[in-house]
Each structure stands twice: as C-alpha cells, then as structure tokens.
Amino acid sequence: MAWISEDRRQALVRDGKPLLTDDMKKTLEEKYFPRYPTKRAVLLPALHLVQHEYNWIPPQAIEEIAQFLEIAPAEALDTASFYEEYWLKPKGKYLLQVCRSLTCEICGSEKLREHLQSRLNIDVGETTPDKRFTLVELECLGACGSAPVMLVNEVLYENIASTDQLDQILDRLPDDPHDFKDPNITWEQDGSHSG
Ligand code: FES
Numbered sequence: 033m034a035w036i037s038e039d040r041r042q043a044l045v046r047d048g049k050p051l052l053t054d055d056m057k058k059t060l061e062e063k064y065f066p067r068y069p070t071k072r073a074v075l076l077p078a079l080h081l082v083q084h085e086y087n088w089i090p091p092q093a094i095e096e097i098a099q100f101l102e103i104a105p106a107e108a109l110d111t112a113s114f115y116e117e118y119w120l121k122p123k124g125k126y127l128l129q130v131c132r133s134l135t136c137e138i139c140g141s142e143k144l145r146e147h148l149q150s151r152l153n154i155d156v157g158e159t160t161p162d163k164r165f166t167l168v169e170l171e172c173l174g175a176c177g178s179a180p181v182m183l184v185n186e187v188l189y190e191n192i193a194s195t196d197q198l199d200q201i202l203d204r205l206p207d208d209p210h211d212f213k214d215p216n217i218t219w220e221q222d223g224s225h226s227g
Contacts, residue, residue: 052096056081060100071101079112087209088119116170124159124166125209129183133172139179140193145169147195151202165202185209 059081064074078101082093089112098108112118119127130136130145145156148167152160159166175181178190184201192198206212 050096051082051086051090051093052078052100053085056085057100072103072107075101075103075108075111076115079108079118083118087125088122091120122159122163124163126165126205126212127183127185128165128167129170130167131171131173131175131179131181131183132169133176135172135176136180141180141182144180144182144192144195144198147198151199185212187212 056078060074060078064077065071068074075097078097079089082097083089086093094108094112095105098105101108112120128148130141130148132141132145145167149155152165152167154160154165154167156167156169170183173181173183173188175188175190180192181188181190182192182198182201183189184205189201192201
C-alpha cells in the first residue's frame with residue numbers, strides 16, 4: 033500500500049489575514065536576521081514578536097513562523113512549548129505574575145496574591161471572565177532586594193508594601209495593554225504615588 037504524505041508546511045489554515053504580518057517579517061529580516069547565523073536561530077525573537085502583538089501565540093502563527101524561518105512547525109511548537117514565557121492558549125490582557133519565592137514570601141507576597149484572588153475573584157492560573165487579568169505565581173525574579181515584587185506583563189513593580197498600592201497599580205492600567213508603559217511609580221509615605 034502506498035502511503036500518502038502531506039507537506040503540512042504548505043497546508044496552512046488561514047482564516048482571515050496572516051498573523052505574521054509583513055511588518056513583523058520586515059522587523060525579523062532587518063533587525064534580527066543580521067544578528068544570528070541562521071534563520072532558525074531567530075525563532076525565539078519571532079515567537080516573542082507574535083506574543084507581544086496578540087498576547088499569546090496561536091497555532092496558525094506557529095505555522096506561519098515555521099514557514100517563514102524554513103523549519104518544521106513541530107520544531108517551532110516544541111520550542112514554544114518548552115518555555116513557560118510563551119503562552120499557547122489565550123490569556124488576559126494583563127498577566128499578573130506574583131513572585132512566590134522565599135524573600136518575597138517573607139515580605140508579604142502571599143497577602144498580595146490573596147488580595148488579587150479576592151479582588152479579581154479568580155484562583156492562581158485563571159483568567160477573569162472579561163479576559164482582562166490572568167493571575168500566576170512564579171519563582172524568584174532576581175529582585176529580592178526590593179521584595180515583594182510583581183510583574184505586570186513585562187513591567188516589574190517593586191516594594192509593593194500594601195494591598196492599597198496593589199489596587200493603585202491595577203486601577204492605573206490602561207484599557208489597551210499596548211498603551212501600557214513602565215509608569216515609573218514612586219511610592220509616597222502615605223501609600224499614594226506619583227509618576
Ligand atoms: S524572591 Fe522574589 S524576587 Fe527574589
């Protein structure tokens with residue numbers, strides 16, 4: 033019996049526009065290709081670029097990245113699934129990552145985590161029904177000197193001394209995470225902040 037094989041790299045499922053846009057390809061070609069010895073070595077930046085745009089990495093994007101870098105989709109998926117930083121399922125607009133390692137724990141990270149669970153009415157690993165927040169815990173971020181700390185997407189908040197400060201952080205987040213920049217908050221004595 034003859035086996036019928038299929039080149040899945042050519043059999044992309046595209047409902048709508050490509051997820052790896054021309055602008056993204058241009059960025060990869062102009063900014064990253066010159067830095068790396070091979071196209072496949074650009075896989076991590078490509079995954080990061082897609083996740084930054086869509087907040088997660090859809091299967092269609094995995095296939096498009098693989099095709100663009102001329103590697104097998106399985107290789108792209110293997111790499112993406114190896115690193116916890118890459119999300120292969122949708123998450124909230126804002127990923128709240130509370131450090132749970134020893135120094136932060138001693139400095140009150142558990143209280144912060146419990147406050148977030150209570151305020152958002154979700155458990156660790158869950159996403160709010162409006163898809164605004166996903167809450168996770170993670171290990172030491174290397175910022176023990178300013179514990180307790182929390183990452184909001186890619187912004188590190190340090191010295192979160194109270195649940196009031198935590199509320200202020202959440203209240204200041206813009207609706208569109210693309211408008212979210214490092215707020216450079218300076219905490220004031222009374223718990224209010226500037227910046
Ligand atoms: S223990 Fe939290 S940053 Fe090190």
